[in-house]
Amino acid sequence: TQLLEQSPQFLSIQEGENLTVYCNSSSVFSSLQWYRQEPGEGPVLLVTVVTGGEVKKLKRLTFQFGDARKDSSLHITAAQPGDTGLYLCAGEGNSGGSNYKLTFGKGTLLTVNP
Amino acid sequence: GAGVSQSPSNKVTEKGKDVELRCDPISGHTALYWYRQSLGQGLEFLIYFQGNSAPDKSGLPSDRFSAERTGGSVSTLTIQRTQQEDSAVYLCASSLVWGQPQHFGDGTRLSIL
Numbered sequence: 001t002q003l004l005e006q007s008p009q010f011l012s013i014q015e016g017e018n019l020t021v022y023c024n025s026s027s028v029f030s031s032l033q034w035y036r037q038e039p040g041e042g043p044v045l046l047v048t049v050v051t052g053g054e055v056k057k058l059k060r061l062t063f064q065f066g067d068a069r070k071d072s073s074l075h076i077t078a079a080q081p082g083d084t085g086l087y088l089c090a091g092e093g094n095s096g097g098s099n100y101k102l103t104f105g106k107g108t109l110l111t112v113n114p
Numbered sequence: 115g116a117g118v119s120q121s122p123s124n125k126v127t128e129k130g131k132d133v134e135l136r137c138d139p140i141s142g143h144t145a146l147y148w149y150r151q152s153l154g155q156g157l158e159f160l161i162y163f164q165g166n167s168a169p170d171k172s173g174l175p176s177d178r179f180s181a182e183r184t185g186g187s188v189s190t191l192t193i194q195r196t197q198q199e200d201s202a203v204y205l206c207a208s209s210l211v212w213g214q215p216q217h218f219g220d221g222t223r224l225s226i227l
Binding site: 044045101 | 159
């Protein structure tokens with residue numbers, strides 16, 4: 001069974017601060033996705049990283065996939081109240097025939113205070 | 115429609131009753147997924163449909179859970195003889211084909227009294 005551990009589970013910061021969320025596993029994933037979920041809504045895909053060592057930037061968000069494709073991080077620069085939400089990482093399987101299954105972490109609940 | 119539509123958005127029922135949850139995927143999407151999101155537990159895969167192929171039911175937690183997808187479009191998740199531990203948000207997602215990005219609905223919040 002492939003598991004993804006996210007940390008921290010909760011994070012409360014002030015507007016303008018930087019933060020990093022981590023997603024770790026002992027398993028290798030063919031790709032890793034990051035989602036953001038707001039209360040009462042479904043998760044919305046932010047980015048997919050595929051190549052080991054890959055770095056993707058989305059405005060103030062920087063996503064990194066570990067060289068061994070077992071871990072990932074999300075860094076937010078100068079956080080804003082609009083960044084508040086539940087951030088989920090999800091790994092796509094690396095075993096043939098079940099690659100459509102996403103394994104989700106439990107999420108990091110981020111609160112950015114004005 | 116423009117996105118994945120789920121109904122009802124909220125469902126409160128008594129323990130022991132049966133419930134049906136509906137998912138309308140994005141038009142043209144052949145892959146459909148059901149997940150369960152419990153408080154503090156993240157998303158748990160339940161079942162996957164791809165076109166006319168046999169569904170992958172490996173994530174269903176018990177035989178009280180079943181799902182069908184009629185005509186390759188709308189899907190219904192049925193929970194029989196509901197238990198309190200079934201209380202959760204049930205999320206549906208669809209994608210063009212497997213391996214493509216999944217688009218989620220807003221979920222059905224199920225509460226078992």
